[in-house]
Amino acid sequence: MKKKTWIISGIVILAAVVAGLIFLYSNLDYIVKTAIERYGPRFTQTAVRVGSVKLTLRSGECKIKRFLIGNPKGFKTDYAFKTDLIDVGIQPASITKKVLHIRKIIVLSPQINYESQSNANNFETIQRNIEKSLGSEKSSAVKGKKEKSPEKKMIVDTLILRDVRVTYSSALVKANLTLPSIEMYNIGKNKGGVTGGELAMLITQTLSLRIGRAVGAAALKNAASGGSTKDLLKGIFK
Structure with missing residues (x-):
């Protein structure tokens, strides 16, 4: 009788595990989408939205569609960053x-x-x-506060932002420009990986630097032609 009960219990547990795996696999896209929208704002302090996620575990290919980062409070434009597609390739064995x-x-x-x-x-x-968010996490770690689980780190072989389109707006002018492709390689390779927050920080810093350089270089070039301040700013965006 005990043996029969043990067998039945084992079958029930196995069935529950299989059902859980099926549920997890069938809802994996939604889980990833929800995680991005939940944890993204923890770092940016803005809205983060995703239209859809399609993840194929066998190949490690992931398509993130209609990704958007909103603006901080006090800014008037509709969003800070958006793209219709982010193409991600993961090494499946590292998951x-x-x-x-x-x-x-x-x-x-x-x-x-x-x-x-x-x-x-x-x-x-x-x-x-x-x-600020990264600083708070480090401070909590120093004070010995236990987190539910350590944040997973990652190494990124190649990160490319292709055909970057910028709308620049200030009190004086609003206009558009296109940046050359931004390419970064071997991110986190020499330090055992980076967290999601550190990767976001790197991308934000790089974008801000590249945009600033493009605006500054074009402004200096236009200033040499003797244009007015307003013409100088407009000359940035030909």
């Missing part, structure tokens, strides 16, 4: 390991609203929010 190995992250034709105000711009504000 269960301590450090996730991402072969590629390719962001296609991102659209950026770079809004400049008298004392700050939206990207600097998002950058400070991420810095």
